[in-house]
Amino acid sequence: MSTPVPPAHAQPSMANAIRMIRVLGVVSLLCGVFIAGAHVTTLERIRHNHEVILRSSVAELLPGATREVIYGVEPSGELTILSDIEEGGSRFFAGYDASGKFLGVVVEASGRGYADVISAMYSYSPEKREITGFKVVDMKETPGLGSRIGTDPDFLANFKALDASLGHPITTVKHGTKKNPWEIDAISGATISSRAVGRMLEASASKMAPVIARNLNRIEQGN
Secondary structure, three states, rough: OOOOOOOHHHHHHHHHHHHHHHHHHHHHHHHHHHHHHHHHHHHHHHHHHHHHHHHHHHHHOOOOOOOEEEEEEEEOOOOEEEEEOOOOOHHHHHHHOOOEEEEEEEEEEEOOOOOOOEEEEEEOOOOOOOOEEEEEEOOOOOOOOOOOOOOOOOOHHHOOOOOOOOOOOOOEEOOOOOOOEEEEEOOOOOOOHHHHHHHHHHHHHHHHHHHHHHHHHHHOOOO
């Protein structure tokens, strides 16, 4: 019994298919190289921009600071000095003036807002046990409403001397009803975003303030 022979027209079709597969393979390889190259280039730019934002935020929140030390917080509560601003994990920035005087610390905080996660930084005075400044770094809150947490002067005034002594939890109250130094006066029409700020600051201060207090002598010396 003889083996069936493929029709003559099938052989060119097979050759075309093989050529197509080879072309697609080359195209896929080139696309992968281009994507990888674009990712590396973009990632470096993102890191640079992120570093600029962080350093400018520290300078804004601690006026007069000319030097900073980045402290990483270990799970045990011990501190390590970080050499790279991009090193992850729990950390805070200590600021010093030209004479070496300790000015305070800047801590990162984040929490879920109305639309997405709100990322912010706040300055903290260990001596007064107060939050002395607040700056939104990234958010996607509703323009004109929730987005006002980063621009509204009355709302930002909450953080000039916000009690973070842990004697009372930091809480957000209805607009116009603030009576205590640990309360945040919410923005009318942006209650969800305002409350998100209160929750993130309470969670962050509860964790970081005791660590800073235990290591204050070392932080003041900047070593």
